[in-house]
Amino acid sequence: MRRDVFQAIADPNRRAIINLLANRKLTVNQIADNFEVSRPAISKHIKILTECGLVIIQPQGRERYCEARLRKLREVSEWIEQYRRFWNNKLDALEDFLENS
Template identity: 70%
Template sequence: MRRDVFQAIADPTRREIINLIARQSLNLNAVAENFDVSRPAISKHIKILTECGLIVIKQQGRERYCEARLEKLNQVSDWVEQYSKFWTEKLDSLEVYLNNLQKQKRKHGNKK
């Protein structure tokens, strides 16, 4: 199954794993110690994050370390940005409309 970055961040545990590893490279046991779930469950989350390209596993001696590759999160940022532009335009239009209403209200208020 092909996974993408949106699947990776959909789960709160995976988001927290990303947060942990973004600060420093951690071995698998150190990652698992931060959660109240089983080691196999954490391993499954790490596998998904690896498949999505958000982390890489590096072998150092007998230990396996997780390292963050956060560039892929730009896909999320780009996707969100299109909606940010949409809402900015809508809110700017609303501001213009409300300002025009205020002007009309003042204009009609001065005639009385």
């Protein structure tokens, strides 16, 4: 199944995992320690994040370290930007209307 970044960030647990990995590499167990869901559930979330390119897994000995690849979030940022511009234009127009009324 092809997954995209939007699907990945739709889940609050996956967003929390991305936040954990934003500044450091963690093992799957270290990630799971931060959640009240099962270890298999965390593994499933990490699998989805990996499939969409937001996380890579690097084996080191017996451990598997997860690392965030935040460049993929640019796709989300670009999509949001069009709506930010739209609403800024609308609010600027409303401000002009109110000031000139």
